Every structure is written in structure tokens, then in C-alpha cells.
Amino acid sequence: MPRVIIQPAAGADARAHYEDTIRQPVPIPRIRTQLAAVGLPLPDVLASLTAVPVWxxxxxxxxxxxxxxxxxxxxxVALFYGQKRFFASSVVIGKIHAATLARDLWGNDPNGQTWEYVYFLDEITDRSIxxxxxxxxxxxxxxxxxxGFQVVADGRAEDLLALFSLESSTSIPAVSPSEYNTLVELPAGELDRQTLVNQRLEQRFLRRHLFQGHSSRTCCICGRNLPVELLVAAHIKRRADxxxxxxxxxxxxxxPMCQLGCDDLYERQYITVDHTGTIRRNPNLPLTSDLQDVVAxxxxxxxxAWTPGTQQYFEWHARNQRRRAS
Structure with a gap:
């Protein structure tokens, strides 16, 4: 389970640091130079980047x-606090203990300490919590x-992630197949905290299976290659059934279906996939002219996504097309 980092940034220095090294990501050559000066290699996670937010x-x-x-x-997930609210969230991609780098970025505090316990971030998102x-x-x-700096690692972290939708869409923690099998056998419950947690664990497992750590994947309906944060692990057969x-x-x-319309079109059965693996519109549902432009x-x-293994689930979807009274 991802932890939640509580990171106060209310003082003038902290807000200046936020503007200097998060709002304006730090160039990788600057980081590499400071690390090389003390014999530290550049972390692998930064190798393909040109700049990165740093705290x-x-x-x-x-x-x-x-x-x-x-x-x-x-x-x-790091939550930044200041001005009586949590004003931003971000996702940790790596860390390093590097006093030289910290002094170059931020100098020393009044006690002579520097912010040497460094972590690198992604997915900076403005919030108002x-x-x-x-x-x-x-x-x-x-x-x-x-x-004070705090790391929340118990059940409250799961609550924060679920209720404020903080979890990363690309860095997906592992859920084992045995854990997943246990989850899907649980009886459906009311939308209490544990049910929300179970749903998130199940989705986490399915997204990890489909996207396998990639930052982009192809929607099986429209064929567009998109960031995985714009894709869902869509059930071919309705999960409840x-x-x-x-x-x-x-x-x-x-x-994988995209949130740019394809997932909704399939879930609401405006489109389906026939026995040959071809996408078809549902003739039982009328389309407005604008919707026709989307479906055509x-x-x-x-x-x-149509294979001998998925065929039975696509066929269920096609057999159970929604109809509208005429």
C-alpha cells in the first residue's frame, strides 16, 4: 500500500523552495553535477528525464x-500543507541522501542543517483539501x-488515498493473484470504508496486470495510444454479472478502454464487439447527430482485445444489449 507523506510547507522559505524546485523542476544536468562531485551516481529513475521536481x-x-x-x-504520495489547507499532492519516484545537492538547491537553514534527505517527484497536482x-x-x-514531516503507513493512509483520490495512476503497487482471488470472492457490501478499500485493491491489481508499469497504452476501442491515467481496466462483461x-x-x-468516451460508450452499450471481433453500434439505441459523429x-x-479467451465475455455483452422503448 502506498504511504502518505505529510509535508508542511507553510513558511516563507518552504514556499520559496516549492516554487524553485517543484513548480520549476530541476534540470537533470544540475543534479548529475552535484552528485558526481561526491561520487554518487545519478539514480536510474532520472536517466531518461530532462528535469524533475525535487524536495x-x-x-x-x-x-x-x-x-x-x-x-x-x-x-x-506526498501532501503539501500551507495556508490552512493541503495545496498540492505529488508521487514519489525516487530518493537519495545527498547533502551537496541539497545545499546547491536550498542552502542551509538557520541551524546549519540542509534538506539533505532528498526525494524526487512526479504527477504534481494542485489540491485544496x-x-x-x-x-x-x-x-x-x-x-x-x-x-513536521510525517509518513502515514497505516489504514489511515488508505483512507486518505481513497477519499481524496490521491493514488498514482502510473506507479501501481503490487497486489498478488491470491489477494485478488480473495477480494473477488468477498460478498458485495455497502459503500463503507472497507468496501472502498477492497475495490481499490481490485482495480490496482487489474491495472497492474493490464499496463505492466508502462506510462502509455492503446485503447482497444478507438486505437489511440494514451497515458495510462486516461485509461481504465474495463470489465468486458459487467462485473456485477x-x-x-x-x-x-x-x-x-x-x-484497456479510454476515458475520452470509449469506456462510457461500451459500458452504456452504445457500442459492442461482435463474434468476429468487430466493433458495432447498438441498433437498439438512437443516436443524436453529435453522438453519431463519435460512434461512426x-x-x-x-x-x-478480442481473442478466443475474451470472446465469451464480448458475446455476453452483445447478447445483453440495452434497448430503449419506442
Missing amino acids: GVTPGSRGQNARCWEQVQPGD SVDAFNQIMRYSANNIPQ CTAEEKRDYQNLVA PLEGRACP
């Missing part, structure tokens, strides 16, 4: 920040003000 923390008066930093892993909502999830008092055995057949049950380029395309 860091000091060791802390008793080394507490350094101990928290040791817990940080790629895929963890109230401290009241945060305190409720964390089970803190209503007047609590986030202070699947048996537990069918849900365990995840290699054939899901397919899709009709007749070969669906690359």
Missing part, C-alpha cells in the same frame, strides 16, 4: 526526519495543525 527534509533535531525518510518508497477533513480521517482533534470463477479469469475479463469512426474497427 528534501533536514535530519531533524533528533534525527526524526531521517528515520521517517527511510520509510519513503516510490509510489508514495481542508485541514478539517484531514483531521477527521486521521482521527486528530479538530484544532490540530499539521506540523460475473461469477467468482469469471472474476478470477482476469487475464481475459478486462481490457469506431464502427467496423477490429478490436485487438
